[in-house]
Amino acid sequence: MVRRTGAATREEIHSAAARLFRERGYSRTSVRDIAAAAEINPALVIRHFGSKELLFLDTMRLTIDDEPLLDVPPAEFGERFVERLLADDDIRGVYLALVRGSDEPQIKERLQAIHERTFVGPLRARLAGPDADLRARLAAAVVGGLLYALWVVGDDQLVAADPAELVVRYGAVLQQLITPA
Incomplete structure (x- = not known):
């Protein structure tokens, strides 16, 4: 065992845990x-x-917690958001680790907080109309469905699809939900 300072030990634990949780789950x-x-x-x-x-x-x-991802014109949000999700392996690893550990109460609470704080709340604040909350929640559900199909189920057809085509098509679906009818 290597002897190190308390701060260095804490950082080593943090790094090892982050890697293992992403690779193996909770x-x-x-x-x-x-x-x-x-x-x-x-x-x-x-x-x-x-x-x-x-x-x-x-x-x-x-x-995504730390990024102004939603700071794009609402008319460009759908494609831009899907493109960002598909391009970030860190989002994938954290999402999978959180989903795999969601049977633990505190982890489930974290998922709910991330859902509300990083997607629904900021998107709702940028949408107009009396149904802004419902549209933001539907958009979150659509994004969750894509992540589930790609990363949890591993749908071979979606995984093998051209990412640019997924961005355009799924971005359009997302865009329809957030643009008032």
Whole structure:
């Protein structure tokens, strides 16, 4: 075992956990696995993060949380959003890890918060009309369906499809939901 400072140990644990959770998911990653990857004693994982669930929540953050992805004209949103989702492997890894761990109450709460805070809320705020909330929620459901088909189910036909065609076609579907009728 390598001896390092508390901050360095915490960072090693964080890095190892983020990698393992993305690769294996929540349930197939143990505290011992994380400790082995970080080359530390398993007790240090708990000392620094409290529990595996809290470590998971600390490491699984969507990069979309920190980006002004919705800062495009509403008329361009559909294609732009789908293009960004398909181009970011980090979003894929975090999404899959969160979905796989969603049977844990705190992880489910994180998914709900991400859904509301990073997609529904900001999109609703940019939409006009009395049905803006419903359109934002339908758009979120459509995006969730695409991610599910691509990343959870692994629909071979969609996975093999030309990404540019997916962006155009799925972007148009998304765009129809957010543009008032």
